[in-house]
Amino acid sequence: MPKPKIKAFVFDAYGTLFDVHSVIEKCNEMFPGKGKDISGIWRQKQLEYSFLRQLMGRYTTFFEITRDALRYACNEAGAELSNETERELLDSYLKLHHYEETEEVLMKLKSYQTAIFSNGSFDMLSPLVEQSPFASLLDEVLSVDEVKQFKPTPMSYQLVLERLGVRREEVLFMSSNTWDIAGASSFGFYTAWINRQGKGMDELGVKPDYEYGDLRGILNHVK
């Protein structure tokens, strides 16, 4: 395959730049011994609810979906969720740890367009990015909330083209989420799967163009 001419490096947020499992700690603090279970169900339902609401035509913000998923997870785990605990756990989504190599990698992409493109709504995404050390290294923070279409629909990825003024084949899209990689590849982006846990790719009829163990791998594409 000839090397593509990449103009924009576009990153998913949750799981890709920010570690969603850093909420486990907070869950464990709130619900001793149940933290791992709750945070696992929470994340699974957060994704599932975004997919299902998109399918049913009942879009709501990722913030509300995250709250609903938390309520379900606590109910399922037999943990009582007070309003205060709910607020505190949702707040932990605004302070997720970032993966350590992120800043170093973004520093080396200064001659390219860089953006986050996330299912998160701005009420979640803006505080998260602003508390990170790399906010100023990103040209754009794009949310599907602008078009009310969750990834992985083709219409959601279309927003990247409109906002960055690039063509599909000029985008390298990074995600740790296999469903996001499948959707972005299917749409026509070049894709790099950030496979931190060495998992197998989902069988969705599309494969990533590249696969790396962390974000440093994408520096192969920098001239």
Next chain:
Amino acid sequence: MPKPKIKAFVFDAYGTLFDVHSVIEKCNEMFPGKGKDISGIWRQKQLEYSFLRQLMGRYTTFFEITRDALRYACNEAGAELSNETERELLDSYLKLHHYEETEEVLMKLKSYQTAIFSNGSFDMLSPLVEQSPFASLLDEVLSVDEVKQFKPTPMSYQLVLERLGVRREEVLFMSSNTWDIAGASSFGFYTAWINRQGKGMDELGVKPDYEYGDLRGILNHVK
């Protein structure tokens, strides 16, 4: 709420009339000690892949999705899947056990329209229904494959109206799957959630109209 005038009783197939976990036995026979893991991942990915393919606009038949999900599950569980074992496990989907009360309940619905409405394609659904003792008690077996739209999209449920010649509010729709109940309620059917395991309802902004521990509960709606 005034009692609705139901003309058609419509049933989901997998998990509702037929027990998908009866494949566990076969999985255990093929992969001793790993059967539960494999069948759990298999079912989870089967659902997830149908949702994701619908979202990405890459529809394929439920048979292919079921095969792809099985391949992923075996890979994930570190189990080698020969062509022969694959065929045998997929075959077990054609011979799922039905829930014991199904026949008795369908017998009492003779003065109504009755149908299965499933994400399954006919290559899976027809042999399954034909080997059951209640094939002749169903007026219709409807598959989303006719419209290439997986549940829970509104367009998928629309098929029921077209094929049965009824209005939304004349349908009582039964499913054990919460996402299916949410989709059908959102579309405008009356819904009865067959909650065999006493689980909590998913937080998707829609609730079932009725909830029963097994199919016998719907006989409340028979005049």
